[in-house]
Amino acid sequence: LLLPCVLTSALCDLQAIWTRFFPASEALRAVLAQGTLGDLRVARAEFGYKLTHLARSVDLVQAGGSLLDLGIYCIQFISMVFGGQRPEKISAIGRFHETGVDDTVSVLLQYPGGVHGSFTCSITTPLSNTASVNGTKGMAQILKPCWCPTELVVNEEHKEFPLPPVPCKFNFPNGAGMTYEANHVRKCLRKGLKESPVMPLAESELLADILEEVRKVIGITFPQDKH
DSSP states (O other): OOOSSSSOHHHHHHHTGGGGGSHHHHHHHHHHHHTTTOSEEEEEEEEEOOOTTSGGGGOTTTTOSHIIIIIHHHHHHHHHHTTTOOOSEEEEEEEEOTTSSEEEEEEEEEOGGGOEEEEEEESSSOOOOOEEEEETTEEEEEOSSTTSOOEEEETTEEEEOOOOOOSSOOSSTTGGGHHHHHHHHHHHHHTTOSSOSSSOHHHHHHHHHHHHHHHHHHTOOOGGGGO
């Protein structure tokens, strides 16, 4: 495998890869690397919309629910903040929709050094749809929509990152931002890389492991689990 992205649109959505390549996300990584926020303490993300009108979102056979569809965006943010470390402890609670899929899920992750990450995702209620990280010297927040961000606030300094012009329209917010991921993949290909240094395969596997653990804790099961 070359890169855990652009294989299919479904795979991109499952892994929430495209968020990593927005300039706002890149700017946040630079802030963290520079130590602007001091020693990190807490990372938090929320992603919630009322999606029950979409058949796939409430379909158990299609692995619907909030965790795999929306929660992955939250956990990839937390993992990015804490450098792709494996959490030492995972706690979670969830609420189920009448169709059997997970309706709303909240997760708490403890990382080495006692730092915490937490997120909530939901397909039945709107949430803040922001992501933030706090340290001993301040706070950084990616504003709504955090999964395709164009605004970053660092210690009350607001920065905007306009989307690139594209010749077509998308049926979802900030779809033009797909070009950031595509350009990154192109660069990796031209360099002969077998995986992305921004989103390595090991971290993709880690995120999948975390989601599987959350599923076990809450008791989320799909028909495919029997095979």
